[in-house]
Amino acid sequence: MDDYLKHALEIVRAQASVRNMTEDEMNSMIKTLTQGIKEAMDVEQDKPEQSEAFALDPKKAIKEKSIVCLECNKSFKVLTKKHLAIHGLTPEEYKVKWGYKKNTSLVAKGLARERRKKMQDMKLWEKRKKN
């Protein structure tokens, strides 16, 4: 028996002990509860992935749309020198501390990609200009 059903049955059993319920009532209650509990559990299981548990992994701190400061767990688009100074770190010290490569950009992945693309476009444009 899965956990959802077990939980639902416990609740229904408790209800049935305090008031008379028909079998139909019990069945529909179990159904409703199972669905409700399942949804509640799914939500709970989703939570840790998005917050602290993942933020503490430096590799996962740099996300598509944000970068998490591993010192204070706050999200930014760009982790600035100014912010790191609050923690008494320079970007270099921060990277060493958390095991990032020296050339890692402390910006959201999407933003880093945009910047790279802009640089490439600029280079292409410069080339074109020279030719």
Ligand SMILES: [Zn+2]
């Ligand atoms: Zn911070």
